[in-house]
Amino acid sequence: MKHPIRLFLCLFIGLVLAGCSGNKSGSDGVYTVKRGDTLYKISRMTGTSVRDLASMNGISPPYTIEIGQRLKVKGSSGTKKSSGSSRTAKVTPSSAVPQSSWPPVGQRCWRWPTSGKVVMPYSTADGGNKGIDIAGSRGQPIYASGAGKVVYVGNQLRGYGNLIMIKHSEDYITAYAHNDKMMVNNGQSVKIGQQIATMGSSDADSVKLHFQIRYRATAIDPLRYLPPQGSKPKC
Incomplete structure (x- = not known):
């Protein structure tokens, strides 16, 4: 991963800081930032590289994102189908990463x-x-x-x-x-x-x-x- 910043710093970055939550990434290829998200995590969930996320959304270093911000992603390839027609992705906060x-x-x-x-x-x-x-x-x-x-x-x-x-x-x-x-x-x-x-x-x-x-x-x-x-x- 070439860009480990979040921003956090949400640094926290708000770098980014807490709580598991769900988020829908529909066929329109838009992801809404939730508490605890970073570009790195969203990249993992949606299958969109950090580089592409930053480029598609005009995000520059230190790659800060905000709760409620809508990000363009490459469809929803990184999410799994649920029993319905929508696709969901589980957000894992940094505090849940095992030591x-x-x-x-x-x-x-x-x-x-x-x-x-x-x-x-x-x-x-x-x-x-x-x-x-x-x-x-x-x-x-x-x-x-x-x-x-x-x-x-x-x-x-x-x-x-x-x-x-x-x-x-x-x-x-x-x-x-x-x-x-x-x-x-x-x-x-x-x-x-x-x-x-x-x-x-x-x-x-x-x-x-x-x-x-x-x-x-x-x-x-x-x-x-x-x-x-x-x-x-x-x-």
């Missing part, structure tokens, strides 16, 4: 994006947090958790405020939300540990960083992959 399918710890080198108390951990519950929330003070530095290329800088994704997304490989993306000042631009290459923003409360009720690690568009638990807080990664 056994997550990448092994140590596969990549990650560092903490900032210091502070984790006030909300990752959760697999329906509607649960698909990252970690780290409390801190306004203006506190936010660092790139890994080397990569910035693929999104903006505030168009409701609920995440000033958001930065970094692509680290074809499989990994990290997201940094609720920033105050953003210090990088789209397309910019960054090093691990490079400051990319300052902590803020944009579109949030308190000063904090919402941080996600996404593997093939699936949000995975950052605490499983980050080193002990306060220590440098051993890689």
Whole structure:
């Protein structure tokens, strides 16, 4: 898969975050985005490649989609016939992906994006947090958790405020939300540990960083992959 972003980030992307639901993809070749959907998942369900979905619907990086959005797909080849004439596809949220399918710890080198108390951990519950929330003070530095290329800088994704997304490989993306000042631009290459923003409360009720690690568009638990807080990664 060449485009693991969702967007999420719905990042969550709303990257994308919860609940199983059904959706009909009729003969008109239109799919209505539901909670928990990503382009990757819709691609799997409809048999339309991520590349084609993005091209047919004018979606550009970071490939953000919204609940209720109607997407053109290649018919309904990726769905199965039910007892009636319509075809249905079951949506599997990222939180339902078994942890056994997550990448092994140590596969990549990650560092903490900032210091502070984790006030909300990752959760697999329906509607649960698909990252970690780290409390801190306004203006506190936010660092790139890994080397990569910035693929999104903006505030168009409701609920995440000033958001930065970094692509680290074809499989990994990290997201940094609720920033105050953003210090990088789209397309910019960054090093691990490079400051990319300052902590803020944009579109949030308190000063904090919402941080996600996404593997093939699936949000995975950052605490499983980050080193002990306060220590440098051993890689």
